[in-house]
Amino acid sequence: xxxxxxxxxxxxxxxxxxxxxxxxxxxxxxxxxxxxxxxxxxxxxxxxxxxxxxxxxxxxxxxxxxxxxxxxxxxxxxxxxxxxxxxxxxxxxxxxxxxxxxxxxxxxxxxxxxxxxxxxxxxxxxxxxxxxxxxxxxxxxxxxxxxxxxxxxxxxxxx
Amino acid sequence: xxxxxxxxxxxxxxxxxxxxxxxxxxxxxxxxxxxxxxxxxxxxxxxxxxxxxxxxxxxxxxxxxxxxxxxxxxxxxxxxxxxxxxxxxxxxxxxxxxxxxxxxxxxxxxxxxxxxxxxxxxxxxxxxxxxxxxxxxxxxxxxxxxxxxxxxxxxxxxxxxxxxxxxxxxxxxxxxx
Numbered sequence: 001x002x003x004x005x006x007x008x009x010x011x012x013x014x015x016x017x018x019x020x021x022x023x024x025x026x027x028x029x030x031x032x033x034x035x036x037x038x039x040x041x042x043x044x045x046x047x048x049x050x051x052x053x054x055x056x057x058x059x060x061x062x063x064x065x066x067x068x069x070x071x072x073x074x075x076x077x078x079x080x081x082x083x084x085x086x087x088x089x090x091x092x093x094x095x096x097x098x099x100x101x102x103x104x105x106x107x108x109x110x111x112x113x114x115x116x117x118x119x120x121x122x123x124x125x126x127x128x129x130x131x132x133x134x135x136x137x138x139x140x141x142x143x144x145x146x147x148x149x150x151x152x153x154x155x156x157x158x159x
Numbered sequence: 160x161x162x163x164x165x166x167x168x169x170x171x172x173x174x175x176x177x178x179x180x181x182x183x184x185x186x187x188x189x190x191x192x193x194x195x196x197x198x199x200x201x202x203x204x205x206x207x208x209x210x211x212x213x214x215x216x217x218x219x220x221x222x223x224x225x226x227x228x229x230x231x232x233x234x235x236x237x238x239x240x241x242x243x244x245x246x247x248x249x250x251x252x253x254x255x256x257x258x259x260x261x262x263x264x265x266x267x268x269x270x271x272x273x274x275x276x277x278x279x280x281x282x283x284x285x286x287x288x289x290x291x292x293x294x295x296x297x298x299x300x301x302x303x304x305x306x307x308x309x310x311x312x313x314x315x316x317x318x319x320x321x322x323x324x325x326x327x328x329x330x331x332x333x334x335x336x
């Protein structure tokens with residue numbers, strides 16, 4: 001539904017822009033392609049890499065490791081899985097719900113969600129291209145630490 | 160040609176790993192390709208409007224406008240705009256980085272760039288509709304109440320940790336075109 005919304009928005013902008021200035025419109029479209037082409041090799045590597053990782057880690061296998069009684073070990077494993085996998089957002093939450101139903105602990109799942117959305121180990125090369133090493137490593141480490149803190153606070157508030 | 164080979168080297172290695180995987184364990188190996196195909200179609204469907212919007216943002220939005228909304232003196236307006244831009248976006252976090260390049264090129268304040276990244280990763284409204292439907296509204300609202308201040312705090316910490324000369328280097332980065 002949101003995808004359709006974005007396509008409509010794109011269509012309105014392209015048509016509106018073309019009526020005002022066709023040269024600028026062409027330039028914008030060329031730019032769009034250049035930005036895309038720029039990250040294409042890494043993008044494809046990541047998509048294929050995720051496929052391999054997700055085929056090894058099934059929801060049942062993950063739930064067992066992240067069980068209610070798994071404690072800190074489960075939290076660490078959740079943080080690692082969340083950090084190394086780049087799962088699309090619309091997959092993260094249904095997957096998290098499935099894991100909870102299969103017996104995973106709430107704290108562990110929140111750590112998984114937070115690290116999954118905020119920490120991207122596989123995408124570090126792209127991040128470094130734009131933000132440099134220092135910012136990239138600092139941002140990812142902070143996101144990792146805060147993900148665990150967020151999980152404890154949320155767990156206390158939701159229970 | 161040589162340049163193309165170099166750029167796609169990592170992809171080649173991953174494809175070879177997948178090939179070995181298929182030979183060693185056909186079921187998992189083929190399963191990996193199926194997951195890849197699903198993700199790839201999903202992503203290729205999302206990507207065109209996102210990148211076209213990025214192209215238009217780059218060409219049509221004046222530097223002065225960007226500075227007014229996200230620049231050094233933008234204060235609360237800057238934080239708000241950064242959250243708004245990041246939260247209405249679609250696509251995974253690594254798609255945010257080309258946007259980061261354009262925001263920086265047009266004079267956006269570094270802490271606002273970091274807030275934009277945080278919002279893009281954690282408080283994305285389109286994705287949160289999925290979140291609320293599978294995890295419940297309470298979960299989503301509590302997460303937003305905690306994540307918003309955490310995103311601002313993280314942006315503040317990273318921003319303070321980077322010296323102004325390091326920032327200047329980042330803003331001169333040719334990679335941001």
